[in-house]
Amino acid sequence: MNKTIALTRILLKNGSGQLTKQGKPLQKVLLGVLLVVVLIPLASAIGSMVSMFYDALNMIGQAGVLLGLGLAIASLVVFMFGIFYVITVFYFAQDVEHLLPLPLKPGQIVTAKFLTVLGYEYLTLLLLLVPLLGVYGYKDGVGVLYWVYAVLIFLALPIVPLILASIIAMAVMSFAGISRNKDRFRMFGGIAAVLLSFGLNMFIQRTLSKAMKPEQLQEMLTGGNNSFVDMATRSFPSVKLAANALLQEAQLSGLAWLGLFVGLSVLGYLVFVALAQKFYFKGVIGLSESGARRIRLSGSQLDKRTSQQSALKALMTKEIRVLLRTPPYFLNCVLMSLLWPVLMLIPILTQPGFKDMLGSARTLFDTGSATWLVPAIGLALLLFISGANATAPTSISREGAGFFVSKYLPVRYGSMIVAKVATGWLITMCGAFLVLLVALFVLKLPAAFLAVMLAIAVLATLFASLTGVMIDLWLPKLVWDNEQKAVKQNMNGLFNMLLNVAVAAALFYGLSRMGAGLWGSAFALLGVLAVADLLLVRLLKAKGEAWFGKIEV
Numbered sequence: 001m002n003k004t005i006a007l008t009r010i011l012l013k014n015g016s017g018q019l020t021k022q023g024k025p026l027q028k029v030l031l032g033v034l035l036v037v038v039l040i041p042l043a044s045a046i047g048s049m050v051s052m053f054y055d056a057l058n059m060i061g062q063a064g065v066l067l068g069l070g071l072a073i074a075s076l077v078v079f080m081f082g083i084f085y086v087i088t089v090f091y092f093a094q095d096v097e098h099l100l101p102l103p104l105k106p107g108q109i110v111t112a113k114f115l116t117v118l119g120y121e122y123l124t125l126l127l128l129l130v131p132l133l134g135v136y137g138y139k140d141g142v143g144v145l146y147w148v149y150a151v152l153i154f155l156a157l158p159i160v161p162l163i164l165a166s167i168i169a170m171a172v173m174s175f176a177g178i179s180r181n182k183d184r185f186r187m188f189g190g191i192a193a194v195l196l197s198f199g200l201n202m203f204i205q206r207t208l209s210k211a212m213k214p215e216q217l218q219e220m221l222t223g224g225n226n227s228f229v230d231m232a233t234r235s236f237p238s239v240k241l242a243a244n245a246l247l248q249e250a251q252l253s254g255l256a257w258l259g260l261f262v263g264l265s266v267l268g269y270l271v272f273v274a275l276a277q278k279f280y281f282k283g284v285i286g287l288s289e290s291g292a293r294r295i296r297l298s299g300s301q302l303d304k305r306t307s308q309q310s311a312l313k314a315l316m317t318k319e320i321r322v323l324l325r326t327p328p329y330f331l332n333c334v335l336m337s338l339l340w341p342v343l344m345l346i347p348i349l350t351q352p353g354f355k356d357m358l359g360s361a362r363t364l365f366d367t368g369s370a371t372w373l374v375p376a377i378g379l380a381l382l383l384f385i386s387g388a389n390a391t392a393p394t395s396i397s398r399e400g401a402g403f404f405v406s407k408y409l410p411v412r413y414g415s416m417i418v419a420k421v422a423t424g425w426l427i428t429m430c431g432a433f434l435v436l437l438v439a440l441f442v443l444k445l446p447a448a449f450l451a452v453m454l455a456i457a458v459l460a461t462l463f464a465s466l467t468g469v470m471i472d473l474w475l476p477k478l479v480w481d482n483e484q485k486a487v488k489q490n491m492n493g494l495f496n497m498l499l500n501v502a503v504a505a506a507l508f509y510g511l512s513r514m515g516a517g518l519w520g521s522a523f524a525l526l527g528v529l530a531v532a533d534l535l536l537v538r539l540l541k542a543k544g545e546a547w548f549g550k551i552e553v
Contacts, residue, residue, distance in 0.1 A: 001060055003103075003104055004108045004111050004112050005106050007099075007104065007108065007109070007112035008111075008112040008115045008119075011089075011113065011116040012119055019103075024505075040375040043127060043130065043131050044131075046127070046128070046131040050066065050132050050136065051139060053066055054135065054139045055139075058139075059541055062308060063136075063140065064247045066085045066132070066136060067133075067246055068239065068240070070128070070129070070132040070136075071129075071132075071148040071157060071239045071242050071243055072151055072239045073128070074125055074128045074158075075158070075160070075161045075236045075239055076126065076161070078124070078125070078157075078161040078162055078165075079162070079164060081121070081124065082117065082121065082158075082161060082162045082165035082166070083165045083169060083193055084193055084194070084332065084336070084488075085165075085488075086165050087169050087173070087193060087194075087331065088328065088331075088332070088484045088488045089113050089116050089117050089488075090113055090117075090166070090169065090170075090280065090284065091169070091284055092327060092483070092484035093113075093482060093485075095482075096109065101283075106276075106277045107273050107276075107277060110272075110273055110276040110277065110280060111273065112354070114162070114272070117162060118158060118162060122158070122160060125154060125157070128256055129154055129157070129381075130154075133246075143250055143252070145250065146246060149245050149246055149249050149258055150246065152258065153258075153261065155240065156238075156242075156261065156262055157242060159238075159268060159269060160236055160237065160264065160268050161238075162234055163269065163271070166272060166276070167272065167275060168196050169193045170275065170276065170279045170280050171196075172193040173193065173284070174279045174280075174282055184534075191331075191335060192341070214499045220293065222460050235259050237264065238261055238264050238265060241257050241258075241261035241264060242257075242258075242261050244257040245257035245258040254342050260505055269378060311411045311415050312418060312422075315411070315419035316415060316419045316423055316426075319395070319420065319423040320426075322398070323391065323423070323497035326483050327483075328483040328484035328486075328487055328488065329399075330487075332390050332484075332487045332488055333389065333390050333391040333427060333487060334391075336384075336388070336389065336390070337391070337428060337430060337431035338430065338431055338434065340385050340431050340434070341435055341437070341438045344435065344442075346436050349425060371517050371518035371521070372512070372515070372521040374518060374521075375452075375453070375456070375511075375518065375522040376507070376508045376521060378453050378456065378507075378510045379437075379504060379507060379525050380504040380507075380508055381435065382432050382435070382460040382461070382501065383460050383463070383500040383501065383503060383504040384465065384501055384504065385431055385497050386428045386432060386460055386463070386464030386465070386500060387464045387498075387500025387501060388493075388497045389424070389427060389428045389431065389464070389468075390455045390487045390490070390493040391423065391424040391427045391428065391465075391468070392421065392424025392425075392464065392465040392467075392468025392469050392496070393467075393472050393492040393493045393496040394468075394472060394477075394486055394490050394493060395420035395421075395423070395424060395468070395469055396420070396472040396473060396476040396478075396551065397476045397477040397478060397487075397490050397492065398483075398486045399476075399478065400478055400480055400486060401478065403476075403551065406548075407549075412545070413545040413548040413549060414544060414545050416548065417469060417473075417540060417544045417548060420469050421462075421465050421469050421540075422465075423467040424464075424469065425461055425462050428465060429457065431457065432461050433454075433457065436450065436454060436457060439453075446486055449518070452519075452522045452523070452526070453527060455526055456522070456529065457535055459526065460529060462533050463500070463529060463532055463533055463536065464496065466536040467500065468496040469540070470497055470539075470540065470544075471496050472492050473548060474547065474549055475492060476492075477492070479552075503532075507525065507528065
């Protein structure tokens with residue numbers, strides 16, 4: 001156990017990012033303040049939403065469904081993000097071949113990696129579960145046992161969904177041994193694992209929605225006594241146990257539910273370790289090897305490949321090629337940007353009435369007092385998607401120890417910065433465009449409004465790319481020993497997402513106070529974003545080259 005804990009600490013410390021290793025003290029303080037300033041309002045907003053839903057559900061005796069639904073959503077988030085974390089930590093870290101010669105048992109290595117992923121998931125659950133459990137407990141006037149159970153459930157809740165994500169990843173990546181091109185298999189294997197997890201999630205939700213008849217749903221809603229909890233907790237077997245433990249905390253049955261919940265989590269972990277020792281090492285050993293093939297070029301082909309082109313085009317081509325051919329970069333930067341439309345389509349495809357419910361949202365276009373919500377919600381979604389993309393905020397960090405080469409190239413630093421901003425903008429804009437395309441078919445948006453939202457998307461994605469590159473210029477993470485640490489264990493991506501979420505929240509609040517209509521709000525957002533982008537461009541033009549020149553490996 002001591003070796004497992006020690007290895008877990010090393011893995012977490014090794015991927016803790018640049019906050020503990022690089023950067024000036026003032027930069028660390030400013031980024032820490034930004035983290036607190038953004039997280040507190042987000043947690044407060046979630047808490048307010050939980051309070052509002054509690055009051056509404058408590059009137060019909062269904063307040064408990066809030067716990068069940070919240071725990072189910074948290075488990076689903078762990079499952080969806082867990083597949084990325086598992087593939088990154090278990091397969092892209094490329095450290096197993098260094099760990100095997102050490103006096104460590106296979107179970108200790110697997111457990112340490114699992115605990116590392118679990119640690120990352122706790123950061124997500126802090127934002128989701130703490131407001132839920134805290135507000136519900138306060139509103140419901142619970143006893144001391146509730147808070148004890150809540151802590152235990154918070155610690156154990158992500159185990160089962162993370163185990164399911166890990167098993168899916170191992171099932172796909174176990175075929176790595178039969179592939180000759182390991183890099184290509186890592187890329188397509190990661191895509192297959194992600195798509196398989198999405199498919200499984202869609203299958204589960206669609207099966208559950210079909211199993212519940214309308215008359216049963218009506219009976220549950222009007223029955224009181226939290227009868228709707230069973231419906232809300234069907235997605236994961238552990239969620240129902242946890243919800244019942246919290247709802248019955250004052251009774252002996254609550255302790256029994258908690259015991260079953262913890263027991264299921266422990267059993268799931270034991271099954272995972274047994275499967276991992278059998279399949280994980282077969283798929284990961286040799287995965288760091290890469291294949292190559294010789295290509296004989298004719299004179300015309302050589303002339304075509306070595307033809308002169310502009311510096312900006314050459315730099316962008318290099319950036320895009322590296323992103324597409326490096327599995328960790330492709331999975332966390334390119335693929336993640338393209339998955340947002342899929343995430344939007346999952347409830348539409350799995351819940352029969354969800355599309356009709358979204359279609360009714362078009363009434364906002366006709367409601368004078370609420371029309372400002374349409375562009376505000378659209379902007380918030382676009383800024384979140386753009387800010388969550390890691391392409392721009394890791395553009396400098398991805399250079400790693402080879403960053404010094406950029407100092408010797410006969411190209412202006414400004415051109416290199418423009419290429420990184422443009423590449424980040426191109427990839428995030430692809431994701432934003434696909435999201436708008438889904439919204440067009442689902443919400444039947446008017447063509448004129450869609451054109452305005454497309455213009456807003458262009459400015460919003462450019463804003464996120466500019467802020468991302470600026471953050472990475474200030475605090476690059478150039479010391480890493482494998483590519484996944486440059487993107488997945490880089491706090492710059494989190495800072496850029498939080499900054500964009502904060503800007504979205506500020507603009508949302510501003511529009512709510514302004515009281516403008518649909519078109520007034522949309523054009524106001526266009527104006528604000530255009531001015532913000534212009535200021536950031538001028539700032540990068542004035543200071544970017546100086547910041548770039550001060551970076552040292």
